[in-house]
Amino acid sequence: MDASEREQYRAAIHGDREAFEMIIRTHSRALFAIAYGILQNREEAEDVVQDSLVKAWKTRWRVRDPEKFPAWLATIARYRAHDVFRKRRTFPFSEDIIESVEREPTDTTTLDRQLHSALAALPELHRAALTLRYFEEMDYRTIENTLGLTNGALRGILGRALASMRKQLRPALASMD
Amino acid sequence: MATIHDEIDNWLAADLHGELSDEERSALHTHLVDCAACRKTHQENKLMNKILEDTLAQEKADPAFEQRMLAGFRQRIPQRSGLVKLLGDLMHFRPVQITAVAAILLVLVEVGRVITGENPALPRKRERYVENAQVPELPRPASVPAQAGGLAKSDELAAGRSKGERRIVTGSDIATAEQAAAKPAETPAPEVGNRKLIRNATVQLEIGSFDNAVQKITAFANEEHGYVATTSSEKQANGKLRGQVIVKVLPENLDRFLQKVRGLGELKNQTLGTEDVTKAYFDTDARLKNAHVMEQRLIDMLKTKTGKVADLLQVEKELSRVREEIEKMQGQLKYWDSQVQFATVTISLAEKDMEEPAAFLLKERAQLALYAPDVEKIYNDIKALASQRVQITNAQLNRDYSGHISARVSVLIAPEESDAVIARVKDFGRVENFQAQTERIAQGGSGMSENAKTRAKELRTLAEKQNGRVRSSSFSRDPDGREFANVILRVPMKNYNVLMQSLDSLGKVENVSVQRQDRPGAQIDEANAPADISIQVYRQGNIVSHESGLLATLRRTLAQSAGAIMWSLRMIGVAVAFLAPWVVAIVAAIWITKRVIHVRR
Incomplete structure (x- = not known):
């Protein structure tokens, strides 16, 4: 993290709105990726990002180390997404919604559906890591920082995530070959 | 150490994502050349990666996403301005929060102290009030002996x-x-x-x-x-x-x-x-x-020890003087x-009223001039009256050149004997002149206690009217202004009823008890038998006014309820002062617990 970035986080923590808006510009995509990874739904993910940003602004004083600001943002988004996810599951019509969500896009191919269900079977963290990687093409280091993972843990996570997906989609992959 | 084969998934993913170092990549490729299974996995993984890239690329946020987020944020968190913003921002910092909490606690403690009156620097009034309640003023005894009917008697009730x-x-x-x-x-x-x-x-x-x-x-x-x-x-x-x-x-x-x-x-x-x-x-x-x-x-001199012993002694002496x-x-x-x-x-x-007398001494002086044919006999008779209660202090018999004899006797008589003695002396001859004089001497101060002993006086006159006499009387006053007078009267039995009736005119009779004592064997003259009457006269204090009726009751009730309100206010203050720190502590504990749980999750 370079000094100017650090300074930006510090300013945001101290209530500098412009700095915070700058952070929104640079980080909201990553937050979206995380939220989408967990929720598999664009609208919900967008709401989650919005909520998370508001909450982050309101509770920014809790961050004492400016370096941890991005990770903290990601944590908020993850919890928020998690909450939404849980609520959705306890909601009586949740099944229908999921189904409708899954069926909704008209151009969705069989492969797409299979891919999404395979994604849904993954642990939350794995999904978030995958989306961060494939949405934003972040390098491992940045992803680790964002998700608050220790050095080198991501390689195992992504490896397992890919392997799991591969196994689930094996028939489809075989047909593609 | 785990081989590449064991962790092939991780290696392959990292390879696809371009996260392998050159060394690692060559090691992986060497392995892939050797291992057919891993090669197959590699192929599948590449395909998987491709699918993911293709599919998820469609799902990612659209270009206007950031703008939407920003707009949403601005809408939900309107820009605050000026002091409010500054204060709000300030309150977000831990030191400021701690200071604020400390200040609040301090204020509460101070308020508690004010309310409980612990602080000596606080309003004195309450303390004074408490003092009054705890240490009642010392009663100021002021007894007045009021005796009547003595030739020369003194009493003291101090x-x-x-x-x-x-x-x-x-x-x-x-x-x-x-x-x-x-x-x-x-x-x-x-x-x-x-x-x-x-x-x-x-x-x-x-x-x-x-x-x-x-x-x-x-x-x-x-x-x-x-x-x-x-x-x-x-x-x-x-x-x-x-x-x-x-x-x-x-x-x-x-x-x-x-x-x-x-x-x-x-x-x-x-x-x-x-x-x-x-x-x-x-x-x-x-x-x-x-x-x-x-x-x-001098000390140096002693140390060098030169010179004669006498000199050294001199030095020693000098040293002690200097010291x-x-x-x-x-x-x-x-x-x-x-x-x-x-x-x-x-x-x-x-x-105040330092000079107010503690007691009064009442002296009664009676002068009696008798005309008698045989002065010498009477002179001796009077001298014969002398007893423990009747003391002759001075007696002289003079005979002038023309043959007139005059005698002068001064007698000191105990109060209770005085009437009898005077009566007997009167019988000795023709009373020429009789003068009685009462003198009041203040004790322990000067001046007069102007407070009403009037009732006692009235009683005395009343008793005298009924042919009786006052045997003893005392007067005292409470610190809160109540006055008491005790009068003991002796009247002949026949006048008892009249006296009791006239007593009613003086004030409200609160309590009467009558006791009759007959001595067997004694000759009873029903009409003249002495009746001892002990009367206690008191006046309600003027500080606590003795009032009855609707207004007084209303006033008392109001005063009491005001007192109760003040008391409960005080208690509420005490409770707040005691509870507030606990509430703050509990809230803080809950907050910390929440935080901990939150972090763990």
């Missing part, structure tokens, strides 16, 4: 006779003295331009209540960083206290202290003096230094230091 003297140096005062003594270390004595000034003041005050005044003086002394050195008081026969309080205060606070003390009562006398001991002080100081030098020189001087000077300097450090205020206190 309940307040006992002279109490007390000398207090209270423990708490000593403690404050120590606290106060610690102060001057920081605030040096007022040596104006290094001058040594001793300030003294004497104040003479007339106050309402001695104990109250002492309490207040102690409080004032504490406020001005001083202390009460000694208190002494003396109780007068009439129950009033007179005393002296010596207070030490910091000289710079002296004027303020005096101002406060003056407010306690009526100022009778005040002196304020300043003694400048600068010159004497520094003279002594210089002399002390010289003496020290001298002492050292004594040094000690004296040091003592003097110390004394001055202590005097300069604190100004001494001597406050003489005397309660």
